[in-house]
Amino acid sequence: MVEAEKRHTVTIEINGIRRTLEVESRKLLVHLIRDDLGLTGTHIGCDTSQCGACTVEIDGQATKSCTVLAVMADGASITTIEGVSPAGSPLDPVQTAFHEHHALQCGFCTPGMIMSVRQLLRAHPDPSEDDIRHGIAGNICRCTGYHNIVRAVESLVAKG
Amino acid sequence: MNATVLPYIGQPLKRREDFKFLTGKGRYVDDIRLPGMLHMAIARSPHAHAIIKNVDLGAAKAAPGVRLALSGQDLQGKIGPIVPNWVMPGTKVPFRPVVAIDRVRFVGECVALVVAETQAQAYDAVGLIDVDYEMLPAVIDEEAAIGPDAPQLHDNVPGNITTVYKVRGGDYAMAAREADQVLKLRLVNNRLIPTCMETRSVVAAPEPDGTLTVYMPSQVPHMHRRWIAETVGIPEHLLRVVAPDIGGGFGAKMHLYPEELLCPHLARELGAPVKWWESRSESHQSTNHGRAHTENIEVAIKNDGIILGLKVETLGNVGAYLSNMASGGPTVNTVNFGTGNYRIANYEATSRVVVTNTVPVDAYRGYGRPEGAYIAERAIDAVARHLNLDQVEIRRKNFIQLADFPYRPYGGMAVIYDSGNYQGLLDKALAAFNYDARRNERDTLRRNGIYRGIGVAAYTHMCGMAPSRRLALIGFDRGGWESARVAIDSSGRATVYSGSMSQGHGHVTSLSQIAADVLQIPIESIDVIQGDTRQVQAGHGTFNSRSMAVGGSSLHVCSQRIVAKAKKMAAGMLEVDEKDIAYAAGRFSVPGTDIAPLAFGKVARMAYVGHKLPDGVTPGLDETVFYDPTGMSAPSGVHLAYVEVDPETGIVDIIDYVAVDDVGTLINPLLAAGQIHGGVVQGIAQALYEEVSYDPDSGQLLTGSLLDYAVPRAEHVPSITSLFQETPSPTNPIGVKGIGESGSIAAPPCMVHAVLDALSPFGISHLDMPLTPPRIWAAVQSARNGAGQ
16 A cells, blocks of 8 residues: 555544544545544635635644645644534624625635634734734635725724 | 605615625535436546547546536537627638537646546546547647748638728828838737636436526526527526526626536436536646737727727637637727727728637636726827827826717717716826826936836726627627516515626625615615526626616616506505605605605515506516617726836736726725726736746646636735725716726736836837736847847
């Protein structure tokens, strides 16, 4: 068997639930999340780590899950969009702000964008417009022109 | 039921469909997993032009998990060919197999396929396919392709020209004679990649009842059902096309691609679901590109800035084969609109549709209208620059006037601008932009060596191609109608089935607003179903900014029929004459009497028990309408941009952007502004950042991934002021005009004008898009050297 197809055991905490899985060496974390765990809210928009649609939180840090091999996530705690506001709990303020400001159209970039905005606000509680635009520069949106995403984030800053 | 219902049309309602997308519950085709599902992967041509001498599938077939490996030869006579849906009269249509048989004509063309148990196995096996090619010379550029020694792509397309289209109005030759000057321009409309964030994907699944379900992100599900049926040879009644949530379309998801034919065919052959998913880099060489024109223009002018005539020669590069609408884009959609918002009585345009060894080119947000507006706007701006006239005043002077509407430009028959008020748009835009102050600021800063520029662009176009019978004249093999069904259930809730197809537009919200106003019921009582040919009766889908003007009007008329029928039923229940009944806020009342009003829900309940139906009234409250518009709506707008250019780096900083658009009656101002923001940024992207590059000799695609193709990020674009003027369209019952394409039409010329204005102190009067830093820097250097600095 070639190295790429060798299987490894990984244990991760995904949205608060501990899971142990067998994965090939070459499997990307995004494929583990989508294909093995069935969490399809994390999307794949490119193959060069440019678009940010696959952004999740790994140990509290927003990360493009296509840049991480599944085996590298062994022992990590991962939050996907499905874990941001689990069934029965209210929406995260970022999710609410996106709705209020029409910051999404097709919705494909939205989960990754929300993860990056959460990261931005953790690192930068009071960002300027330039800070916001720089903070979400790793995520491509083709529908909104970013205008209303920036407004949504600004509304969270204003609320303090 | 609420006693009062707001007029919903005109309200900036937040979207009803947001929740699933915000929480990761959107369902796109790639999210579909079916038991026993197999995966297809494609072997693509690495060469721009070559003869296929042999395809060796042996190793691929023997690879782990592989169920099937096929070449074009294996599929010959079984499925295909792929034929275009819009064939302009006189067009020579090249033969396009689903998978190349003996010759490849662009980098990325399908040459073989593998079906395996996992996607990884399918990719691995594709790597084992060995194709023996004999290279042929390739041609990439549309001007080179029509040259005498150019490589020929198709035997039946001599000179690589599939279509020649001419428009004439007035007498251009006379205008040129009477002109004080004739100005010449050559414009390149750069080739773009639509870049929907969701790439294409197909899942074809055989069902136990012998039917086949095809899941695909289709802007046009019913048309795809017809095209797949006809091309694969499956009777249409056995085919169900489902378009779930779509991650953006922009025109790229309304064509017929090989993979959409292969998955259905292979699923039937193998008796199992077959899935194909397009990687981003694969998308760059397999999903249609946009634009790719060269235009040569002559403008016949008087020295006071009046334009007497315009002559246009368009070359539209459509890639290696004629995609779905490819013969219509550079022709009807472009040169018909070459005179823009201006009274130009003498017009002469010729468009040639040219095949080259590149990815096929087809509709991308605006399709032809951005190219047309670019002709008109760049021409009038060049005239202003040349005559040293004010860029605003020259537009005022040449604008079509309020009293001119409905207006037929250059006296032709094909184009009618139904309504508009361009002076009003311009005044509103100038005020919002603070034009006079900005102009003074620009002039002051310029004296201090800071190079700022103001750009202006106006546009108009036509959307919602119709009526159906007119489409026959241009070889467009579809109708101009849209269908709507409104089904009221026995509790009084409404389900709307619309043939339009949202790809992020927010139709669940906007269509509900239309239905709620006519039905006079709360919006929460309305559900919207789209994108399933088994549920939705019929349709044409969403393109050409048609959803509200045509799909929305269809729903409007259909909802009126529901009310009309319910009124008859209410008359029976209240035992009064139908004409004495008034209907408002969900209640049937008899004004001037003490008869208690009857709620809509009560009538709905009765409609399904049928106990008190008046004579001649059938049970049920369920209506379907096929609405064929009598004409097309013409949105318009004026956009202004303010930029600063750093001559030492060539970097453009966009300081402000103001868009004032007239899209008729606004259904939802929040969603409308969202369409403008997105469209403008796609237009800014064309003007400043994006361009598909091919190596001109080898035909290799150089912008093969998102690493090389510059889709703008948040930090590359400004906030946008979006304002509206409402001049209702007389062509439909709502008064609405199209909006989706407005931004991407207006922004490219607006941005180019702003940059050229900033660079005017250097004597630079022309640059082609995209205005990247190296291009601007080189122009500044060359201007300085030329000036002896």
